[in-house]
Amino acid sequence: MAQQQKVYTDPVNNLTLWLEDITNKVLTSKYNPFYYHGALPQFFLWVLFLSGLLLFAYYVPTIDSAYSVQHVINAFTSVDYITNTIPFGNVVRGIHRYAGDAMVLTILLHAIRVWFTDRYRQYRWVQWVTGVGCLLFVLVIGQTGYYLVWDERSLVLTRMTVTAFEALPVIGPACKSLFLNGSAITNLTLSNFLFIHVGLSFFLLFGLWLHYVRMARPVMTPPPVINYALMAIVLAFVFAIPIYMGQPAVLTSQPSAFDIDWFFLFPYYMLTTMSPGVFWVVAIGVLALFTCMPLPFINNMASGQIEPFAAAEVVNDKCTGCSFCDKDCPYEAIEMVPAPAGSRFKLRAVVLSYRCSGCGLCVGACAFDAIDLPEQPDAQVTNKIKSLLSQS
């Protein structure tokens, strides 16, 4: 118990509480975006799916004669057509770009909040690990989005990626040919980029399913007011800083400089400052470190403590199989199984201790005192209430 106190006075946790207190004073807790931090990227995901669908309708994934004439239909000219000819095409493109940036930003906010408030480990390790995976997916999807425009920046990024893959031992050549869909940049390369961009986006939904799988009733939708506000912010950026296209990519040229989008393209900045081999070591190392954060020994190094907790226990004699605890458990840690023969009831609750957080919500849900936290049985609580009240 004394160890637990240390967690509560964590300075970074106090920082988040202080921030949320201010936000609560302005917006009230019902509309506090910090309380929907997980739902914000989810909202941007739907925005990206919708705006991406509109772009997909006009996009042509080829590099045919990208360097010869304007009137040839290829990736660059189709994006140019979307941007400059279709009504509001540049707005849709802008929404797609800035909603992507906003999604990375809100994912980072989400990750930092669960990290600072100590809500990422123990019974939540599945959410953390799949969350790191989903963030990696989002970054890769965003980067392939930059290849699709097929301006000079796309060409530089493609070449830098190929160089990076070539530095990988053993799997390097395979990665390169999978990435380029062949041994050199061809029409097939662009259709492969489109497949990675769109296909991985749908695979991201599978990642999110894993992210939500142990959470009963995940908060996936912020209140509409927050959605409108987020959309207004994105639109403000769309009109304030309109997106542009560079020069068309010319395979024979060697463009070197490009504008960087810090949300998605920071790995390419790293590639310009270090050799590809070092880049892979750093990237994989950082990713592994973040993935392993919920491991107990890393936590001990960080905060110098573990606080073990005991899972809830069902009192088999008392359980009536009403399944209130099963319905209310926020971690889906309770299962209703058929009661043994001779019981008066049909079902009996069983706690899956590897999912249990020890929060005691099932105790509050039970009208029959049939489930207990071993460290604080409800009979003991009731007795304490009685003895305190009979003192004077």
Place this chain on the structure above:
Amino acid sequence: MPKIMTLICERSCDLKSITEDDSQFKGMPDCYFVKFPCSGMIQPLMIEAALKNGADGVVVTGCQIGDCYFREGNKMIRERLLGERTPGLKKAVDRRRVIGLWLSRMQPQRLLSEIKDFSAEVSKLPAEVKPEAKPAAAKPVAPKPVVEAPSVVVAPAVEAKAEEKPEPKLEVKPESTPEAKPESTPDAKSE
């Protein structure tokens, strides 16, 4: 002075600065508290037990709605108090004697001032409406099972149905704006 029992989530208000031992607040002789790992663990039965055993009022305190360290605990107990989720409080419980407060760790002083206000309200209430005055034998009792006797013999279906009805009179203070004082009339409803 009326006796006030506070059932509090240990991740809610920071109690260190305002308590003298693990059951009483500083300078408030008739106010007691019991800590829970999460306000979601608080059973309506415990609130009833407190009222039955001499408490004049019960304060249920959890974190700000939307910010449960675990998940949903404060929402669940709030819905139970409002009668929107089973199990809820029994009909016989005087709703004016139960109050819900949703405070973050940085608001211990607010907790104290709310308890003082609540204590003043409760002291104005007539004493005879306490649930202990009610006869307790009204529950249907299931026939003794032949094979193995579980220690609880309350028929679950009947019990649950009786508690499902919404209880409109319960007073739950708005959890949203921490500095705004909610009205303190006993039967004011914020929902």
